[in-house]
Amino acid sequence: DGGITQSPKYLFRKEGQNVTLSCEQNLNHDAMYWYRQDPGQGLRLIYYSQIVNDFQKGDIAEGYSVSREKKESFPLTVTSAQKNPTAFYLCASSIQGWNEQFFGPGTRLTVL
Amino acid sequence: AQSVSQHNHHVILSEAASLELGCNYSYGGTVNLFWYVQYPGQHLQLLLKYFSGDPLVKGIKGFEAEFIKSKFSFNLRKPSVQWSDTAEYFCAVNAGTGRRALTFGSGTRLQVQP
Numbered sequence: 001d002g003g004i005t006q007s008p009k010y011l012f013r014k015e016g017q018n019v020t021l022s023c024e025q026n027l028n029h030d031a032m033y034w035y036r037q038d039p040g041q042g043l044r045l046i047y048y049s050q051i052v053n054d055f056q057k058g059d060i061a062e063g064y065s066v067s068r069e070k071k072e073s074f075p076l077t078v079t080s081a082q083k084n085p086t087a088f089y090l091c092a093s094s095i096q097g098w099n100e101q102f103f104g105p106g107t108r109l110t111v112l
Numbered sequence: 113a114q115s116v117s118q119h120n121h122h123v124i125l126s127e128a129a130s131l132e133l134g135c136n137y138s139y140g141g142t143v144n145l146f147w148y149v150q151y152p153g154q155h156l157q158l159l160l161k162y163f164s165g166d167p168l169v170k171g172i173k174g175f176e177a178e179f180i181k182s183k184f185s186f187n188l189r190k191p192s193v194q195w196s197d198t199a200e201y202f203c204a205v206n207a208g209t210g211r212r213a214l215t216f217g218s219g220t221r222l223q224v225q226p
Contacts, residue, residue: 033213033214035216040218040219041218042116042118042217042218042219043156043202043204043214044216045213045214045215048213050212058213090156092156096212098144098206098212100158100161101214102158103148103157104155105155
């Protein structure tokens with residue numbers, strides 16, 4: 001089946017630790033995105049990538065980092081510099097930047 | 113920067129009532145508009161989209177939306193809601209700027225009572 005997978009579904013992290021969230025897509029989409037979802041705030045864009053080996057900061061990139069070494073993969077690292085990392089993280093992809101986005105199931109990160 | 117406003121944060125309706133959720137955006141140029149829905153425990157999925165042409169667009173599950181350029185609005189409607197429509201609804205805009213990514217509204221939580 002074609003789609004977007006995110007792992008793990010739940011993730012717990014101690015303060016001061018970096019953690020990496022996985023996102024893989026087999027839709028052959030060029031563009032990939034990371035959003036953060038908090039109650040009452042909708043989805044906020046963290047990073048996006050329109051093509052392999054290129055990515056841009058979104059609205060709330062501070063404390064996060066990404067890489068795009070392969071078309072199908074766009075991992076997100078939440079670093080210890082992120083002051084409030086507890087949230088639901090959504091990965092998405094689209095054929096191109098102007099088109100509709102398809103979303104993965106999300107990863108819920110909790111900082112203990 | 114572009115922004116999207118959804119003024120209804122929480123809506124409670126009885127089954128068979130009509131629904132209209134407001135969405136306004138701030139960008140004055142060419143836009144692509146979307147409504148997404150997030151059912152409890154499920155992926156975010158596309159309800160409908162507008163790129164060009166007829167400003168009244170129809171989506172899945174009986175939903176429709178009307179693009180009114182003069183009002184910078186893209187309101188979502190459904191004539192008769194069902195309990196299964198209980199979900200969170202997000203409006204999103206992709207404006208004709210260099211940034212090729214969606215800007216989302218804060219979402220509207222719809223609760224339909226049987």
